[in-house]
Amino acid sequence: MQIEKLEDLADPEKCPRIVVKVGSSLLIGAGDIRRRWLGGLVAEIAAMLRRGQQVIVVSSGAIALGASRLKFDKGGRGSLEDAQASAAVGQIALSGMWSELLGMLGTPAAQMLLTLDDLEYRRRYLNVTATLNRLLDAGAIPVINENDCIATHEIRFGDNDRLAARVAQAARASAVLLLSDIDGLYDRDPGDPEAKLLKIVNGVDAEIHAMATGGSGSGMGSGGMTSKLQAAEIADLAGIPLAIINGQHDMPIERAMETGTGTLFRSAEGHSARKAWLGGRMRMRGSLIIDDGAVAALRDGNSLLAKGIVKIEGSFQRGAPVAIRNREHALIARGLVEYDSAECEHILGTHSNDQEAILGYAPRSAVVHRDQLALL
Structure with a gap:
């Protein structure tokens, strides 16, 4: 069954396995985890499980959280060393919160920290695939982040949008859902009163890329709309649709599904698993x-x-x-x-x-x- 509209992401027959990526600006506020908001998102994930869907979470926020606790300036991104140290402190707190909240709903959380090399080298990529499949079959929620405490500039994804797309390839997911600080892709600068939200995009081409801006609106994360379009291209190689919704609201997934507010990048039939891996390589x-x-x-x-x-x-x-x-x-x-x-x-x-x-x-x-x- 093809995913044709945003609401199809809530259909377990059309979307039995989904990757949900959560950005730093959504998870972290005033230097700490937004526990109440995250509790609502976890409840939504639990509802997806009850519908019969399998969920993988790609969670940002470790660097921002760690930088706050270490009192580093520039959100921990002043230097590679600051980012690595911030990630080491923030990751343990972030994964602990995911584990606590999912555990309260009877679902075990599993932490997976990946570097670019883990998905660039074929054998390691297959190992990631095997681990994800086993965790999902056992009823766990894999919570994935880039291993920023050891990653260098040369072996980094650079943002979790593209990481989410590569994880979706490895897991043979049905769709990727990016929770952002904006409703989706607009045909021009969203600050322009004439800007229109594009609800459906069929293929990312030069015209679509021209609509994007490169920076993170919050200044907290490392991605922007450009990275989301790159993620859509990576997912498309494997025949996986990708959606962007606004995560700033309470119960953001439910809101997006009920209102149809967001952008869905439809996908054509993808390459074989090996060619999808090859096409999605970044180095x-x-x-x-x-x-x-x-x-x-x-x-x-x-x-x-x-x-x-x-x-x-x-x-x-x-x-x-x-x-x-x-x-x-x-x-x-x-x-x-x-x-x-x-x-x-x-x-x-x-x-x-x-x-x-x-x-x-x-x-x-x-x-x-x-x-x-x-x-x-």
């Missing part, structure tokens, strides 16, 4: 710049051959994830490369019949095979 080891003929060939379902490559960027080994871009550097696809970067430099632009003489061994069938490639 590439290099880039292959390809000509127009190769772009057309990829879109027709073919593999990438050396003849269509015009430039190599970066240094990488065989099996590494690489970005595939057109001559204007627009991202076309991501894939796992069959040659290292030095070999690619030697054979770019050449026909397969000539490659054995260049390399000294029989060439592989493609530089990136279509089975190891995800179009974007």
